Amino acid sequence: MEKKTLVIGVIGADVHAVGNQILYHAFSDAGFNVVNLGVMVSQEEFINAAIETNADAIIVSSLYGQGELDCRGLREKCDEAGLEGILLYVGGNIVIGKQPFDEVEKRFKAMGFDRSFPPGTAPEVDIAALKEDLHIED
Amino acid sequence: MKPVLLIDFGSTYTKVTAVDVDAPRLLGTANSYTTVQTDINDGLADALDKLEQTTGRLVFCEKYAASSAAGGLRMLASGLVPELTAEAAKTASLGAGAKVLKTYAFKLTEDDADEIKRLNPDIFLLVGGTDGGNTDCITHNARVLAEIGGSYPVILAGNRNAARECERILEGREVHITENVMPKFGTLNIEPTQKEIREVFLNRIVQAKGMTKASELISGIMMPTPSAVMAAMKLLAEGTKRQNGIGDLVAVDVGGATTDIYSVAEGLPDDPRTSLKGLPEPYIKRTVEGDIGMRYSIHGIVDAAGIEKIAEIAGLPEERTSEIIEMFAANTDMLPNDDETQRVDEALASMAVRTAVTRHAGRLEEVFGIGGLKLVQTGKNLLNVDKFIVTGGSLIHTEHTGRIASYGFYDEEDETSLKPKHAEVLVDRKYIIAAMGLLSEHYPDAALTIMKEELVKDGTCSK
Numbered sequence: 001m002e003k004k005t006l007v008i009g010v011i012g013a014d015v016h017a018v019g020n021q022i023l024y025h026a027f028s029d030a031g032f033n034v035v036n037l038g039v040m041v042s043q044e045e046f047i048n049a050a051i052e053t054n055a056d057a058i059i060v061s062s063l064y065g066q067g068e069l070d071c072r073g074l075r076e077k078c079d080e081a082g083l084e085g086i087l088l089y090v091g092g093n094i095v096i097g098k099q100p101f102d103e104v105e106k107r108f109k110a111m112g113f114d115r116s117f118p119p120g121t122a123p124e125v126d127i128a129a130l131k132e133d134l135h136i137e138d
Numbered sequence: 139m140k141p142v143l144l145i146d147f148g149s150t151y152t153k154v155t156a157v158d159v160d161a162p163r164l165l166g167t168a169n170s171y172t173t174v175q176t177d178i179n180d181g182l183a184d185a186l187d188k189l190e191q192t193t194g195r196l197v198f199c200e201k202y203a204a205s206s207a208a209g210g211l212r213m214l215a216s217g218l219v220p221e222l223t224a225e226a227a228k229t230a231s232l233g234a235g236a237k238v239l240k241t242y243a244f245k246l247t248e249d250d251a252d253e254i255k256r257l258n259p260d261i262f263l264l265v266g267g268t269d270g271g272n273t274d275c276i277t278h279n280a281r282v283l284a285e286i287g288g289s290y291p292v293i294l295a296g297n298r299n300a301a302r303e304c305e306r307i308l309e310g311r312e313v314h315i316t317e318n319v320m321p322k323f324g325t326l327n328i329e330p331t332q333k334e335i336r337e338v339f340l341n342r343i344v345q346a347k348g349m350t351k352a353s354e355l356i357s358g359i360m361m362p363t364p365s366a367v368m369a370a371m372k373l374l375a376e377g378t379k380r381q382n383g384i385g386d387l388v389a390v391d392v393g394g395a396t397t398d399i400y401s402v403a404e405g406l407p408d409d410p411r412t413s414l415k416g417l418p419e420p421y422i423k424r425t426v427e428g429d430i431g432m433r434y435s436i437h438g439i440v441d442a443a444g445i446e447k448i449a450e451i452a453g454l455p456e457e458r459t460s461e462i463i464e465m466f467a468a469n470t471d472m473l474p475n476d477d478e479t480q481r482v483d484e485a486l487a488s489m490a491v492r493t494a495v496t497r498h499a500g501r502l503e504e505v506f507g508i509g510g511l512k513l514v515q516t517g518k519n520l521l522n523v524d525k526f527i528v529t530g531g532s533l534i535h536t537e538h539t540g541r542i543a544s545y546g547f548y549d550e551e552d553e554t555s556l557k558p559k560h561a562e563v564l565v566d567r568k569y570i571i572a573a574m575g576l577l578s579e580h581y582p583d584a585a586l587t588i589m590k591e592e593l594v595k596d597g598t599c600s601k
Contacts, residue, residue: 005270013505015512033270035323040413040505040514048219053271053323 004056004134007049009037012070016063019092023061026123032130043074047081056134057087059126067094068107075112087133089126091117141165141196142581144573145182145203146363147172149210150394152181154189155573156196162584164592166193167568174207202576206363211235211339214259216242217319218266218275223296225417226319227265230295230328232424234335235365236261245275246282255286261338262290263331264304267297269321280304284311291338295319295331314338326418336361364424366575367391368400371527372422373578374589375402381586386523388498388558389571390546392490392530394470395434397427399498405518405556412502412513419500419518427494432486432532433470436463443489451485454478459485473535480536487532488545495546500556519556521548526558527593529566539565540596564593 006027010020017039024036035053037045046058058078062070071090078086090113095104101118108116115129131138140160146153152172156165168188173181190196213236217224224243231238239257242250254262262283266276276296283292284307291312294304301315314337317330339362361369367389377383386403401423407414429438440448440463449459462482466472474480500517528534528543536542543563549555570592578585 003270013512037324038413040415040512048222049323051219051272052222052266052320053268054273055271 003031003033004130004136005033005035005053006057006059006130007035007037007046007053007055008059008061009041009046010039010061010063011041011043011046012062012064012066013040014062014064014066014070015039016061016092019063020061023059023123023126026127027059027130030127030130043070043077046074047077047083050078050083050086051081055086057089057130059089059091061092062090062094063092065093065096067092068096071108071111071113078112087130088113089115089117089129091121091126093119141198142577143186143196143198143201144576145185145201146366146572146576147174147178147182147203147205147207148363149206149208152178152185152207153569153573154182154185155570156189156193156198157573157577157584157588159577159581159584162581162587164568164570164588165196167570167573168192172207178207200580202360202579204361204363204366204572204576205344206237210237210364211335211362212237212239212257212260213263213335214239214242214254214257214261215263216246216266216279217296218272219243222323222417223265223267223320226326226328227263227295227331229326229417229420229423230319230331231263231335232364232426233328233368233420233422234332234339235362235368235424236335238426242279245278251282251286254283255288258288259290261335262292263335264292264294265296265319265331267300267318268323269298269318271297271323273297273300273303276300277303277307280307284308291342293331293334293338295334312342324417326420328420336365360576360579363572364398364426366572367398368422368424368575369578370571370575370585370589371400371402373574373582373586374527374593375525378582378586380583383586384525384590386520387525387527388495388520388523388546388561389527389529390491390495390533390543391571392487392494392528392532393431394531395428395431397430397490397494397530399425399427399494401498401518401520401523403518403520403523405500405520407502407513407515407519408521409513412515415514415516423498423518425494425498427490427497430490430494432483432490432530433466433472436467436486439486439489439493442493448482448485448489451488452478452481454481473531483532484536484538484542487530487536488542491528491533491542492545492549495557496552496555501554502556503554515556517556521556521559523558524561525564526561527564527566527571529569529571534565534567534569539563543596563596565596566592567594568592 170185215227220243389400391398449456
């Protein structure tokens with residue numbers, strides 16, 4: 001089967017590189033074609049990369065608490081750029097302070113993110129979700 | 139003595155340069171008007187007559203030519219995302235010495251189709267999508283090109299998964315398939331495309347531009363003129379097996395219609411912790427500023443720099459400065475003929491250099507994040523480049539070349555721009571650079587020796 005393409009990166013002015021690097025290796029090992037944009041990635045860069053590579057999903061990481069601001073409008077911009085229906089995931093410390101995650105998830109859902117993952121999620125969880133959403137059979 | 143003749147068929151002038159490759163030295167230079175409309179050999183014969191008046195009769199063993207006559211190598215390119223494959227297509231074309239009339243991004247529209255038909259390029263470069271990535275855009279654009287028709291060749295250098303389909307869509311047309319300019323996201327692979335452009339130029343364009351007669355006379359039209367300049371700059375920077383080059387350099391060619399900037403340098407950050415943004419930069423990079431030129435594009439200089447600044451540098455009132463600028467714009471072959479026109483010409487050249495080098499050079503910006511200050515570089519870091527080569531009429535026919543060139547240097551008022559901090563200015567007084575690029579194909583050592591001899595130092599400047 002043709003490999004599914006994922007665009008990953010850390011959004012905004014966030015420089016936390018380690019988690020994203022772990023995701024890169026985990027996703028690659030799981031058989032995905034991974035386009036790693038690294039840290040400090042703007043919404044436009046996620047979208048441009050997804051267009052050129054015909055990506056199946058955009059996976060946004062954020063660890064510095066500003067994720068909610070940084071992610072706002074990404075879905076709308078994807079629609080605008082012709083990436084209607086592309087799978088959007090977000091994960092990490094995506095909001096400030098301790099907030100119940102189901103509420104956080106709800107807010108990100110409303111922003112157009114198909115799935116949100118709390119801090120400390122193992123890559124296997126993301127991979128399982130990707131396989132389900134992209135209809136990949138093991 | 140072994141005399142070799144180098145010819146540059148320019149859009150206005152046919153320039154001839156004679157060298158002795160045995161004991162490498164310049165024998166002489168001359169020029170005459172290019173006669174592409176009638177027979178290109180008329181202008182060449184005239185230039186040769188003038189040359190031999192100074193050098194005496196010469197029997198040339200070999201003759202080589204570059205050409206930017208009849209509009210140069212006119213190209214159009216289309217990619218997908220403006221900052222990605224469309225940018226890569228433009229970079230590849232410019233680096234092959236082409237005149238890029240326009241670069242399209244995303245799917246071509248009906249208006250674009252009309253424009254392409256009207257512009258009727260020499261080559262169309264069709265790219266888009268990484269390998270395995272987007273195929274919709276490039277196949278759509280191939281269909282648009284097929285519908286327009288036309289006899290120019292199409293070079294396909296996009297997503298390899300779409301190459302054959304595009305070829306089928308363009309059946310009946312001359313199509314050249316080569317490697318993707320961006321095979322993986324964020325990588326640049328422009329050499330295969332440049333090689334293809336050059337082959338098409340040699341096999342096809344030369345004939346189409348009425349130069350076949352000339353090519354019977356000479357050993358061959360080898361490349362578009364900007365390619366020759368690039369070859370010369372690469373040789374000058376890197377040297378040969380036997381001779382050292384002068385190291386990293388920036389070269390500026392201020393023309394009447396455009397200003398070309400070349401840099402030969404890796405251009406990596408000084409501080410390894412700096413993160414890089416944007417496409418990787420080619421080691422030899424050419425940019426062309428189509429709106430910055432001393433006559434045809436004179437208003438572009440004014441738009442970029444402001445009339446106040448030009449008047450200030452010229453030391454003249456704004457009104458008088460504007461009057462002189464309008465005079466130059468109306469009379470494109472006008473040369474400065476008194477103190478005032480000379481001052482305005484030099485002020486314009488200074489701003490052309492500043493604008494074009496600033497656009498060519500990268501930027502280093504500070505971003506505050508949770509981890510503190512972070513440095514981000516986009517484009518090439520030219521801060522440490524210490525050789526600055528200048529050519530072009532307004533810069534070589536003045537005593538103030540060094541002062542004009544210094545406007546292309548690092549400027550505290552624009553501290554994020556990574557232009558050279560301190561560099562030695564070398565002036566191409568006899569206008570030989572393109573000729574040396576041609577010569578370098580077969581006689582690199584002779585070409586390097588002559589350039590080292592003929593490019594005149596004009597002080598070390600810093601701004």
